[in-house]
Amino acid sequence: MPLLECKGLTRRFGALIAVDAVDMRLEPGEIRAVIGPNGAGKSTLFNLITSVLKPHAGEVVFAGENITGFPVYRVARKGIARTFQRCHIFPALSARENVRLAAQARDARRAAAIADEALEHLRLTRFADISADTLSHGDQRLLEVAMAIAQKPRLLMLDEPTQGLSLEETDRAVQILKAMLRAGDLSVLLVEHDMEVVFKLADNITVLHRGRVIADGAPAAVKADAAVRSAYLGGAD
Amino acid sequence: MSWRLALALVAGVALLVPFVVPQYSLTVIVSALIFSLFAMSLDLMVGYCRLYSFGHAAAYGLGAYCAALILTHLQVPLVIGIALAVLVTVAIAVPIAWICTRSTGVSFAMLTLAFAQLGYAMLFRFRELTGGSDGVVGIPRPPGPFGIDWFQGKTGYYYLVLACLLGSYLACRAIMRSNFGAVLAGIRENEAKTLSLGYNTRAYKTATVVLSYGVGGLAGALYAGFAGYASPELFFWLTSGHVLIMVVVGGAGTLVGPMLGALFFVFLEHQLSQVTDLWPPIFGSIFIAFVMFFPGGILGLLRRRHAAA
Amino acid sequence: MNFASFILAQCLGALSQAAVLFFIACGLTLIFGIMRIVNFAHGAIFMLGAYVGCTAAALSGSFVAALIVAPLAVGAIGMAFERVFLRPLYGRRDGGAHLLLTFGLAVVLSELVRIVWGAQPKSLATPEALLGIVMILEQPFPIYRLFLIGLGLAAGIALWQFLERTRAGLLIRAVSQNSEMVHALGTDVDLVRTAVFGFGCAMAALGGVLAAPLVTAFLGMGANVVIDAFVIVIIGGMGSFLGSIIGSVLVGFVQVFGAYYFQDLALALMYLLMLIVLVARPGGLLGKEE
Numbered sequence: 001m002p003l004l005e006c007k008g009l010t011r012r013f014g015a016l017i018a019v020d021a022v023d024m025r026l027e028p029g030e031i032r033a034v035i036g037p038n039g040a041g042k043s044t045l046f047n048l049i050t051s052v053l054k055p056h057a058g059e060v061v062f063a064g065e066n067i068t069g070f071p072v073y074r075v076a077r078k079g080i081a082r083t084f085q086r087c088h089i090f091p092a093l094s095a096r097e098n099v100r101l102a103a104q105a106r107d108a109r110r111a112a113a114i115a116d117e118a119l120e121h122l123r124l125t126r127f128a129d130i131s132a133d134t135l136s137h138g139d140q141r142l143l144e145v146a147m148a149i150a151q152k153p154r155l156l157m158l159d160e161p162t163q164g165l166s167l168e169e170t171d172r173a174v175q176i177l178k179a180m181l182r183a184g185d186l187s188v189l190l191v192e193h194d195m196e197v198v199f200k201l202a203d204n205i206t207v208l209h210r211g212r213v214i215a216d217g218a219p220a221a222v223k224a225d226a227a228v229r230s231a232y233l234g235g236a237d
Numbered sequence: 238m239s240w241r242l243a244l245a246l247v248a249g250v251a252l253l254v255p256f257v258v259p260q261y262s263l264t265v266i267v268s269a270l271i272f273s274l275f276a277m278s279l280d281l282m283v284g285y286c287r288l289y290s291f292g293h294a295a296a297y298g299l300g301a302y303c304a305a306l307i308l309t310h311l312q313v314p315l316v317i318g319i320a321l322a323v324l325v326t327v328a329i330a331v332p333i334a335w336i337c338t339r340s341t342g343v344s345f346a347m348l349t350l351a352f353a354q355l356g357y358a359m360l361f362r363f364r365e366l367t368g369g370s371d372g373v374v375g376i377p378r379p380p381g382p383f384g385i386d387w388f389q390g391k392t393g394y395y396y397l398v399l400a401c402l403l404g405s406y407l408a409c410r411a412i413m414r415s416n417f418g419a420v421l422a423g424i425r426e427n428e429a430k431t432l433s434l435g436y437n438t439r440a441y442k443t444a445t446v447v448l449s450y451g452v453g454g455l456a457g458a459l460y461a462g463f464a465g466y467a468s469p470e471l472f473f474w475l476t477s478g479h480v481l482i483m484v485v486v487g488g489a490g491t492l493v494g495p496m497l498g499a500l501f502f503v504f505l506e507h508q509l510s511q512v513t514d515l516w517p518p519i520f521g522s523i524f525i526a527f528v529m530f531f532p533g534g535i536l537g538l539l540r541r542r543h544a545a546a
Numbered sequence: 547m548n549f550a551s552f553i554l555a556q557c558l559g560a561l562s563q564a565a566v567l568f569f570i571a572c573g574l575t576l577i578f579g580i581m582r583i584v585n586f587a588h589g590a591i592f593m594l595g596a597y598v599g600c601t602a603a604a605l606s607g608s609f610v611a612a613l614i615v616a617p618l619a620v621g622a623i624g625m626a627f628e629r630v631f632l633r634p635l636y637g638r639r640d641g642g643a644h645l646l647l648t649f650g651l652a653v654v655l656s657e658l659v660r661i662v663w664g665a666q667p668k669s670l671a672t673p674e675a676l677l678g679i680v681m682i683l684e685q686p687f688p689i690y691r692l693f694l695i696g697l698g699l700a701a702g703i704a705l706w707q708f709l710e711r712t713r714a715g716l717l718i719r720a721v722s723q724n725s726e727m728v729h730a731l732g733t734d735v736d737l738v739r740t741a742v743f744g745f746g747c748a749m750a751a752l753g754g755v756l757a758a759p760l761v762t763a764f765l766g767m768g769a770n771v772v773i774d775a776f777v778i779v780i781i782g783g784m785g786s787f788l789g790s791i792i793g794s795v796l797v798g799f800v801q802v803f804g805a806y807y808f809q810d811l812a813l814a815l816m817y818l819l820m821l822i823v824l825v826a827r828p829g830g831l832l833g834k835e836e
Contacts, residue, residue: 050433076435088433090426101423105435108416151434289645291586336821343584343645344824347776351817354769358814474769478653485646514661521654525631528646 001064003028003187004155009048009058011041018044020211021058026155031181031188033198036208037231042191043085045208046159049189050082051075063154076105081153083144085160085191091133095124095143098132102147118150121180123172138169142176149180157189162197174200199223207231251399255392263391269503270398271460274405276483276495278452283481284490285413285421286445288338291346291477292353295333296450298472299326299356300457305373305467306366314381315388316397319458326454327447334446338439350474357472372468376461398459402496405452409492412448421445482524488534497535551683556802558682562691564798565698566760569753570771571778571790572705573746579722579785580742583632583644587651588750589772594655595620595751596763600668609673616755617748624747627651628740652768660765667765670758694756702791709787718742722785770816774801777820 004026011019019041026032034042047053049060051072059068062078070078081102090098096115103114119125122142127135132143141161148156161177162170174197181188181201192198198205198219205222207215209231215222222228255263275297282288303322307313313321337348360367367373378394380386387393412418423431424438432438461467470476479502487498502520509516531538570592577585585591598619599612606612631651635643672690679686709715720728721738729735754763761767778797782789797819804815 052429052433071437072432073435073437076433082433084430084433088427088430090423090430092426093422097419097422101419101431102434104416104419111416147434287642289642289649291649336825340824342642343586343776344780346586346645346649347773347820348824350769351773351820354773355814355817473766475653475656478649478656481646481649482653517657518654518661521650521657524653525647525650528643528650529631529635532643 002026003030003063004049004189005059005061006045006049007059007061009045009055009060011044011048011053011055017211019048019055022208022211022213024206024213024216026187026189028154028187029185030203031190031201032204032206033190033192033202034206034208035192035195035198039210040208041211042208043159044211046082046157046189046191049075050080050157076151079152079154080157081148081151081155082157083141083148083159083161085163087137087140087144089132089140089144089147092131094129094131095119095135095146096128098143099146099150103150103152106150106152114150114152118146121149122146122176138165138173141165142173145173145177149186153186155187155189159191160193161190162192162194170194170197177201255395260391263395265503265507267391267395267398267463268460269500270395270402271456271463272480272483272499272503273496274398274402274459275453275456275480276487276499277402277406277409277492278449278456279480279484280489280492280495281409281413281445281449281452283484284492284495285418285425286442287425288341288442288446289346289481290349290446290449291474291481292349292351293449293453293480294472294474294476295349295353295356296326296330296453297457297460297476297480298353298360298467298469299329299450300454300459301461301467301471302360302367302373302457303454304458304461305376308376308379308462309373313379314385315378315462316385317382318379319455319462322458322461323451323454326457327451330447330450330454331443334443334450338442338446350477353472353474353477357469357474360469360472367469370469372466373461374466376465376467378462394463398463401455401459405455406492406496409448409452413492417441417444479520482520486524486527486534488536491534491536494534494536501535548684551685554683555685555687556806557799558687558695559691560799560802561698561795562694562798563802564794565694566753566757567774567778567798568698568702568791568794569756570750570775571782571794572702572787573749574775575779575782575785575787575790576718576742577746578779579787580718580725581632581636581739583648584776584779584784585743585746586645586648586772587627587655588746588775589768589770590652590655590659591620591624591747591750591768592754592757592771593763593765593768594623594659595754596670596758596767597659597663597668597754598751599755599758600670600763601663603670609670609676612670612755613752617752620751620754621744621748625740625744628743632743633736633740652772656765656768663763665765668758668763670755670763672759690759697756706787773820774816777816777823780823 002025006022006024009019009022010017022045034045036042044053048055051070054069059066061067062080067075067078090101096119099118100111100115103118104111107114119128122145124139124142124146127139132140135143145158145161162173165173178201190202202219204217205219206213207222207228214231215225215228254266258266278296279290279293282290300322303325304318307321308315308318333352337345340348361369378389380389388397413421420431420436420441423436424441428438457471483498483502484495486501487496488494505520506516509519527534570588574585574588577583595616599616602615603609603612631647632644635647676690676693678689680689680692709719717733717738721735725735774797778790778793781796782793800815800819808815
């Protein structure tokens with residue numbers, strides 16, 4: 001049984017169809033990247049899955065359960081954790097407090113231990129008592145990821161995790177993510193613009209263009225796909 | 238001077254007050270303590286959830302009128318009457334809180350004001366029960382249970398109020414330092430993120446508002462028992478205004494700050510009213526000045542001086 | 547009594563109510579449109595206008611004098627407040643500051659009114675020229691209320707044309723949409739804001755003077771009015787001038803028909819309306835912002 005299934009998801013904003021009858025499947029343990037040009041509907045798709053936006057048509061099925069239209073917090077409780085494109089953290093709280101709050105939602109008793117563990121994974125332990133708004137942009141993004149894994153999710157959804165990171169920070173992030181993914185029983189859905197990161201991490205890729213799925217498969221196949229080349233890679237890569 | 242020493246001094250002073258201070262001043266002090274409790278209750282909403290309520294008089298008025306009616310119509314001891322009043326206030330607060338937390342910001346403020354205005358109007362609608370503009374007078378302080386009656390005198394009542402204030406403060410502080418309080422911090426900082434972590438933020442806000450009304454109702458009930466009467470003024474929107482001023486001027490989000498704000502308010506009112514009739518707009522002006530220049534309130538100022546020293 | 551003429555009288559009553567509400571609500575919505583602030587002091591401003599109008603009329607013996615003096619005086623006070631207190635805080639991220647500031651203004655104004663004019667309500671006599679009744683379909687109807695409908699209509703049309711047709715109106719609409727752009731084009735946006743805030747207050751004060759012959763000037767008249775104005779603006783859309791007209795008419799009808807059919811509970815009806823509106827659009831302000 002697939003972990004996540006999107007069936008015919010559609011969402012409009014006035015006359016604009018941001019997401020158009022999108023079908024997508026994610027198997028347990030799979031790492032899938034969602035790519036596409038700007039405005040392709042990637043973040044909207046994420047928002048539909050996590051119920052930040054309600055679809056105008058279609059369903060979201062998670063672990064066999066129809067979670068379409070559930071309140072945002074219930075979706076999170078089902079085992080879906082996400083990061084945001086614009087990096088949402090709690091600025092005035094310390095790094096540890098940030099992650100602890102995430103862990104507390106899942107397991108209040110062991111929250112402190114889980115938080116420290118997550119900080120450790122993301123190599124952020126030295127920032128534990130520092131207030132989050134003083135961290136560098138790259139570290140804030142990693143902090144957000146730490147919060148996501150502290151929720152002990154079954155599905156981790158990362159929305160452009162390497163955006164705004166330097167080459168060196170990106171490399172580091174990829175290393176950390178790879179280590180985490182191999183170690184845990186986790187499925188990942190990843191929106192990413194950086195193609196190198198995508199090809200390093202993803203098992204499968206879904207390509208969106210103007211709200212529709214135009215390709216879906218293993219990285220090599222997608223790279224070679226003509227429709228993808230013309231729409232996205234535009235020939236000039 | 239360390240905080241602990243200051244705390245010990247304050248505690249000592251508080252316990253000895255009735256014995257060193259004239260009876261008239263004791264009345265003012267008890268009023269000040271009741272206001273402190275009222276202000277602290279509002280801080281739970283304003284300081285810990287950033288929910289600005291313009292209608293907290295509703296909690297105060299509810300507590301006062303419930304206590305007034307229970308004590309005058311039923312033969313129950315004072316403390317039981319007060320406890321029942323708090324329970325009724327909490328029960329009424331639940332649907333109000335649930336409705337109001339559907340919104341934030343100005344809409345929340347307007348909804349709370351609307352409920353307070355509704356309460357005010359109800360007082361005049363059901364005047365056979367509430368006494369209309371005359372209010373409820375002659376509220377007794379029946380002794381009991383077990384024949385306890387030390388609170389019937391002014392000194393005894395002072396200790397009753399002090400105990401309630403201290404107890405409420407410790408309870409609220411414990412709650413705000415617990416996991417519950419951590420979630421409120423998240424809601425304050427970034428509610429969308431807190432939701433996406435899996436917290437039902439509306440439930441948390443509702444619970445906080447209900448708690449706020451409960452403690453506010455306790456203040457109102459204590460007032461009714463102290464003053465011996467309850468009047469519509471308690472529901473008037475300026476009462477909500479004054480307590481909000483106490484919270485902001487004292488320092489929101491600290492529990493202690495609003496208590497200081499209340500003491501400051503009562504003290505200033507007492508001093509200024511002897512000198513000029515203009516003291517109410519002076520308060521409003523002080524409030525405006527604090528909003529503009531000292532958002533941390535009096536407590537914030539004290540902390541800065543303490544840190545600098 | 548003819549049912550048709552009764553309904554007509556009620557409708558006209560509702561429209562006269564709507565006219566007074568319009569003066570208050572349009573100010574509130576214009577202020578929000580231009581500054582993204584809900585002026586909580588609007589009710590107190592309305593009350594101040596009523597009291598100033600009463601005094602102006604008593605001193606000069608002229609209702610017209612009250613209609614001119616009150617809006618001008620109160621509008622000036624509004625502009626001064628905006629300039630001194632609101633303007634410095636535009637940068638602040640926390641919207642709570644503006645909410646508290648206008649709340650503080652409401653408190654200060656209300657307390658000042660209490661001190662200056664005392665606790666007893668002040669009456670304002672309906673002007674001679676507008677006294678009396680007119681028979682409409684055999685139902686008596688006060689001339690004063692017809693006057694209100696006429697004035698409201700005239701003001702509504704005039705303002706609408708002003709906003710749509712004049713350069714100043716265009717400027718105001720532009721600042722409502724995108725103040726940074728307008729600022730970049732060289733306009734003193736701060737001045738526009740101050741002027742609109744003053745104008746909004748003047749309108750509310752005018753509403754107060756017009757309402758005084760009907761309800762007298764009394765303490766606490768502001769608290770209910772600010773809720774009414776808020777409901778109107780939410781119904782019509784925050785910042786929408788035409789919306790404030792529609793909302794005023796709707797609320798006017800709800801209040802008048804509610805008062806007739808539910809009497810005492812008419813007040814509760816208003817709050818119920820507010821609840822329904824806010825529940826339907828819980829975001830309130832924020833909903834419109836998106």
